[in-house]
Amino acid sequence: MYKIMALDVGTKRIGIALSDFLLMIANGHSYIPREPENEAVEKILKIAKENHVEKIVVGLPINMDGTIGPQAKDCKDFASKLAGYDIIFEDERLTSNTAEENLRNRKIDFKKDKGLVDIESACIILEQYLSRKKD
DSSP states (O other): OOEEEEEEEOSSEEEEEEEOTTSOOEEEEEEEEOOSHHHHHHHHHHHHHHTTEEEEEEEEOOOTTSOOOHHHHHHHHHHTTOTTSEEEEEEOTTHHHHHHHHHHHTTOOOSSOTHHHHHHHHHHHHHHHHHHHHO
């Protein structure tokens, strides 16, 4: 039995979500600073090992016209450092907007802690991936 991890890789923070062992539910885990990058990679690998993760879904910020821009390239470069795991890229267009809306609907004030948006975005990325895997 294993879990799947999702990452919302930003320039300042990385949001982390984990599935359950049934691979049905996405749960927010935490967020970590992006810099220094080697420490961020170490923390992610430690969380993955502690939680029996076999696959990591990385949100890919594809441009609205479907092209790969600098942010998506940055995410791919970061993901390449997560050695030992299956890496799956998931289109994450508009997840931050949806994450903010979800938090507002739950009356969670994220203005003072933007990391909450990153965690929620990671959950959305993971939910998208898990729902597609059920098909």
